Amino acid sequence: MRAVTLRAPGRIEVDENWPEPLLRPSEVLVDVRGVGLCGSDASVVAGHRAVPELPWVLGHEAYGVISRVGSAVADRHEGQTVVIEPNYPCFACDACSAGATSGCPNRRIVGISEPGMLAERVAVPAGFAWPVPSGWAAEDIVCVEPLSVAFNAVGLAGIRPGGRCLVLGAGSQGQFVCLAARQAGADVHVIDPHPGRLALALDLGARPDDGGDHPVIIETSGAVSAFEQAVDRASHGGIIVVVGQSRTPATVSTFRIVQRRLTIRGCLIYDHPQGFARTIAAMTGSGLRPGRVLRARYGLEDASRAFAESAGNPGKTWISLEEKPA
Ligand SMILES: [Zn+2]
Ligand SMILES: [Zn+2]
Structure with a gap:
């Protein structure tokens, strides 16, 4: 089968003869239909995030159709359209026992510690292949994973209807945060230096920065200066949720944090199973249509x-394994 593999940092190839996945009894085999590209894939490609071996199959934001069901799987069937939750916790550690699977130290991460999903077929633990309602557009389904991160950020921020919220960064994660915060009823403002990205966020219902303070700030860019700006712009008793990450230390004033009584929270992915369950429920019948964030579609051969x-495209880039409609 075909698979998109990293051969060396910066060198990607479409392998025409990649081995077929092995199907374990507890897994389903999924014919992949589409995969979104995101920042963590880009850092694997750049060689900034180590992977176990090369060549390595890339990608983790996938959806597809179940083509075979493992012998121990009772609650999935062939022909179901599923979106894949690409983080497999151990279910045995303290974090997992407490329901905080995002904190699992043994978590297996698709595309990082587990082979990725940019392939014609993948084997997935059945409980991590989430059936979606029939009739959903491919563009919307492929966004369920990053939108789940956004809903987690918005939940951690405790956004209230009508409340002001500032989103820093309008890369694709910032766009999903804008959507999720709008869905929660917030008055969302956004900052991004890139005019195309800013225009897309405004299209999705955010407003340009008005220079005021905010009780909720969500940092999605990973830029150190943006985190510093968040500490400057948070109002008394405000909360800063940090989604974007950098290894570069930031310079912030503890005087500011104490005097303003700020809360700073890190947001790492989402917990299983409530993260994906909440996103799929929120998308059902709501007109949320996160696929509006997708702006550039490629075929597998153009991976x-x-x-x-992808870095220069405003909105999210994705790869479709289906024929482009005429
Ligand atoms: Zn991602
Ligand atoms: Zn665990």
Whole structure:
């Protein structure tokens, strides 16, 4: 089968003869239909995030159709359209026992510690292949994973209807945070230096920065200066939720944090199973249509170009394994 593999940092190839996945009894085999590209894939490609071996199959935001069901799986069937939750916790550690699976130290991460999903077929633990309602557009289904991160951020921020909220960064994660915060009823303002990204966020219902303070700030860019700006712009008793990450230390004033009584919370992915369950429920019948964030579609054969161009594309880049409609 075909698979998109990283051969060396920065070098991506479409392998025509990649081995078929092995199907364990507790798994389903999924014919992949579409995969979104995101920042963590880009850091694997750049060689900033180590993977167990090369060549390595890339990608983790996948959806597809179940083509075979493992012998021990009773609650999934062939032909179901599923979106894949690409983080498999151990279910045995303290964090998992407490329901905080995002904190599992043994978590297996698709595309990082487990082979990725940019392949024609993948084997997935059945409980991590989430059936979606029939009739959903491919563009919407492929956004369930990053939108789950956004809903987690909005939940941690304790956003209230009508409340002001500032989103820093309008990369694709910032766009999903804007959507999720709008869905929660917030008055969302957004900052991004890139005019195309800013325009897309405004299209999705956010407003341009008005220079005022905010009780809720969600930092999605990973830029150190943006985190510093968040500490400057949070109002008394405000909460800053940090989604974007950097290893570079930031310079912030503890005087500011104490005097303003700020809360700073890190947001790492989502917990299983409530993260995906909440996103799929929120998308059902709501007109949320997160696929509006997707702006650049490529075929599997153009994967290398898709990765190369993704940073410059406003909105999210994705790879479709289906024929482009005429
Ligand atoms: Zn992602
Ligand atoms: Zn665990």
